[in-house]
Amino acid sequence: MDAKARNCLLQHKEALERDIKTSYLMDHMISDQVLSLSEEEKIRNEPTQKKRAALLITVLLGKDNNSYISFYNALLHEGYKDLAFLLQKGLPLSSYNGKDPVDGVTSYVKTVLCEGGVPQRPVVFVTRKKLVKSIQEKLYKLNDEPGWVTVYGMAGCGKSVLAAEAVRDHNLLKTCFPEGVHWVSVGQQDKSGLLMKLQNLCTRLDQDGAFSQRLPLNLEEAKDRLRFLMLRKYPRSLLILDDIWDSWVLKAFDSHHQILLTSRDKSVTDAMMGPKYAVPVESGLRKEKGLEILALFVNMKKTDLPEQAHSIVKECKVVGRGHRGILADLLHQWNQPQ
Known part of the structure; x- marks a missing residue:
């Protein structure tokens, strides 16, 4: 972590330790792959909220710029906007390392959005x-x-x-x-x-x-x-x-x-x-996209959908309706007894 980010974190350490609840913040950081499950478990085992927060900050101080950005984003997502504002000046936005994550969204993009x-x-x-x-x-x-x-x-x-x-x-x-x-x-x-x-x-x-x-x-x-x-x-x-x-x-x-x-x-x-x-943006939805939406909602691979899924997509009036309406049709038809 660069000096600017580290100093900003140390400057506001007391306020962070006093106010944050670590559970949901750590979920975001694990998702960003900047916090390990073993680190999370160690922090969770601390007896009080303040001690859990203090240990999270200590762990964070030993990490890189991306970890600081992930923590900042987690604060924003969980409603700690005032605390995030305190850390804003320390954001190392130039830390992008050129490696694209699986979904193409970098830490820099997450912060900006x-x-x-x-x-x-x-x-x-x-x-x-x-x-x-x-x-x-x-x-x-x-x-x-x-x-x-x-x-x-x-x-x-x-x-x-x-x-x-x-x-x-x-x-x-x-x-x-x-x-x-x-x-x-x-x-x-x-x-x-x-x-x-x-x-x-x-x-x-x-x-x-x-x-x-x-x-x-x-x-x-x-x-x-x-x-x-x-x-x-x-x-x-x-x-x-x-x-x-x-x-x-x-x-x-x-x-x-x-x-x-x-x-x-x-x-x-x-x-x-x-x-x-x-x-x-066209209002209709092609068959393949209809199957993709249905597969996501029923938590199956598109290739594993039963034959009835193809019939459901075909029966839905997918032309002349918005995608929300199409989705409602798909789910309604899927939940009907066959």
Whole structure:
């Protein structure tokens, strides 16, 4: 572990030992392969919560940069945002060693996405590599210039999952968005709801209150504050707006920045300035993907599914429905007595 990370950990050791519960944190670190099962057992055998936390910190101090990042991510995932913020300055983001994990997501990517509020993969995750690659190609085309990438399609077709998956890429983040990503779940909003979304985003972007101690009081002020923060603090970052319904809502987030958005309406960016790229997401689901989803939910290999699985996928009305609806059909049919 480099000196910056180690010193930050030592500086906040007392607060960490006082407040953290180690069990779920260690689960994350074991999953990241930075903590061994024997180390976990040794920590669990300590008689009190404080002693377990103290031993975890001691073990962590003897490890590498990736272990520090894993611990930081675990704090974020388990709701210790204040403690994670204390460790933020010590993050060794340059520690990526060039080795891709099995799912292609590095510790650096996990850190950036956690900080940006990007949703994790769903429990049942089916890859759609061509669509993900298409979104990534459009993001590369923004090339540090203000612009828009719209992922559009009917409700439930997986737009949000695809948008989140597109930014789970080390090279994309390092090359195009080294200052991070910022995810906002928008949805249908009236003016008061939209103002609250903008206020929350501005607070996230200015956590130390360096630019203002007061929340913006109206939409115009919030829009100006957002533009100022994005240009001054995060000029090389990506703003992700999930589930945009109306162009007037989109205008409030127009910060002359790089923006990825999901919407049911391809034309939502028509009135916006700058280059625009669109990625359509079909509503139908091919047979192979239907079988893959069903196999994941019933915890079987696709090749081991019985013949009835093929009939179930065929019977479901997979054209003209979102994937959530298709999935409901698949599971309903599977659970019917045969």
